[in-house]
Amino acid sequence: MLKNLKSLYRKEYGYFLFIVTIFILFVLVFSGLGYENINVDQFLWYERTERFFSAIKEGRYLDTYQQYHPGVTLMYLIGIGQTSYRIFTGDSSGFSEINYANFGNYNFHTKLYVVIFCLGVLIYSAHIIYKISGKLTISLSFLTITLFESFYVGVLRNLHLDGILSVLIFAAVLCFYYACSKNSFKHFVISGVLAGLGYLTKSVSIFIALFCFITFVYFYRSRKEYRKNLTHGFIVWFLISLVIFFALFPAMWVSPIKIITTIFRDGVIDTGVDGNFNHYLNNTVTQDPGLTFYLKVLGYRVTPVLQFLLFYFLFYLILCFKRKRLKDIDVYLFFLLCFLQYFLLSLFFLKRKRIDI
Numbered sequence: 001m002l003k004n005l006k007s008l009y010r011k012e013y014g015y016f017l018f019i020v021t022i023f024i025l026f027v028l029v030f031s032g033l034g035y036e037n038i039n040v041d042q043f044l045w046y047e048r049t050e051r052f053f054s055a056i057k058e059g060r061y062l063d064t065y066q067q068y069h070p071g072v073t074l075m076y077l078i079g080i081g082q083t084s085y086r087i088f089t090g091d092s093s094g095f096s097e098i099n100y101a102n103f104g105n106y107n108f109h110t111k112l113y114v115v116i117f118c119l120g121v122l123i124y125s126a127h128i129i130y131k132i133s134g135k136l137t138i139s140l141s142f143l144t145i146t147l148f149e150s151f152y153v154g155v156l157r158n159l160h161l162d163g164i165l166s167v168l169i170f171a172a173v174l175c176f177y178y179a180c181s182k183n184s185f186k187h188f189v190i191s192g193v194l195a196g197l198g199y200l201t202k203s204v205s206i207f208i209a210l211f212c213f214i215t216f217v218y219f220y221r222s223r224k225e226y227r228k229n230l231t232h233g234f235i236v237w238f239l240i241s242l243v244i245f246f247a248l249f250p251a252m253w254v255s256p257i258k259i260i261t262t263i264f265r266d267g268v269i270d271t272g273v274d275g276n277f278n279h280y281l282n283n284t285v286t287q288d289p290g291l292t293f294y295l296k297v298l299g300y301r302v303t304p305v306l307q308f309l310l311f312y313f314l315f316y317l318i319l320c321f322k323r324k325r326l327k328d329i330d331v332y333l334f335f336l337l338c339f340l341q342y343f344l345l346s347l348f349f350l351k352r353k354r355i356d357i
Contacts, residue, residue: 021140022123025147029115033157034108042159045071046095046110049078061250065259068266072200072249073168074161077117081110111159118156121167121194122146128174132181145309151301161202168198169208176212179233180219183226188233189240196244203263212237 048066052075055063066075085106086092098106122143130139147153156163172194179187195212198205216234220227246252251259299307 018136018140021144025143026119028147029119029153029156030112033111033115034104034106036157038107039158039160043095045074045078045159049075049082050095053079056250062254063251064249065251065262068263069161069202070200070249070259070263071161071202073164073197074114074159074201076248077113077164078110078159080113084112085109111157114159114164115157118163118167121171125167125171125174128171128178128187132174132178145306149303149306165198165202165205168194168201169205169211172198172208173211173215176237177215179237180215180223180230183229183233185233185236188237192237192240193244195237195241196248199241199245200248209238209241 048071052064052066052072055061064072082095088109089102089105091102093102095106126139126143129142130136133139152163152166155166172191175187175191175194178184179191191212195205195208198208212234216230220230223230246256249259302310
């Protein structure tokens with residue numbers, strides 16, 4: 001009896017802690033949303049969004065291609081915010097007619113749905129982490145540590161692609177991992193949807209396909225009894241991601257080859273490789289900041305808590321290798337390899353790449 005009461009108390013306490021944590025995180029993420037954190041690209045995305053929806057209404061589907069990013073997911077979310085602003089305020093002004101008197105309200109509505117989307121995907125990721133680990137504390141720790149990173153919260157509260165991109169890449173790959181490990185068709189579908197939205201956000205999200213392919217190969221080699229189901233799941237995932245990309249991007253209905261080659265040429269070759277952008281660090285301007293640039297940037301942008309956890313993880317990883325406890329780190333080793341692959345490709349092959357375009 002006493003044992004059952006203790007178990008019930010722990011369960012109820014866990015749910016209470018979860019609700020309190022979510023409430024605190026909501027306050028942190030949504031407070032003062034309309035009156036802070038404005039970046040230069042924000043005004044460009046307002047204009048691109050209006051042109052995007054005008055092209056859809058007028059049947060000029062090829063004109064829905066606005067930029068090489070391509071930024072379609074962001075434009076849909078901003079479009080929802082613009083509609084919300086008009087409904088709740090009765091003001092039908094376009095972006096060019098917004099002034100200082102109503103900009104805070106307009107800014108709040110257009111950011112609101114971007115933040116809700118990012119937070120929803122993060123909470124879903126925490127749910128998947130709970131299903132993988134079976135521990136609510138790990139899931140809550142993920143949410144707490146992530147949303148107490150001030151720079152990252154600032155990125156999520158921005159009208160920009162990077163926040164959306166980061167949550168979609170992480171959630172898509174995490175969900176795909178869970179689908180493979182549990183042979184779950186439903187999660188192959190969900191991961192495919194997230195991957196498709198990632199492709200619509202920014203061209204660099206093509207790494208989702210690479211990471212998921214690595215995951216598929218890993219499970220295909222280690223789970224011989226599930227090879228047929230894994231293959232079917234991977235094909236379904238791939239097809240759904242493509243369907244989402246095509247269905248929500250009207251320009252792809254008209255001239256898919258032209259759009260894809262333009263994205264690759266303008267977004268990867270011209271801007272990413274040959275951009276020759278300046279980098280600013282410690283009052284020094286340079287076009288080639290060297291191999292340590294990204295580590296220095298992490299030192300500025302990441303809190304000491306996350307820095308400590310990163311070094312602790314690396315220490316734990318080395319310890320597991322030394323003691324030959326590789327089964328304890330399968331999940332973590334996989335994500336480390338994915339991160340290293342992305343990091344090394346960005347660092348060595350796209351050394352001159354401007355990360356924030």
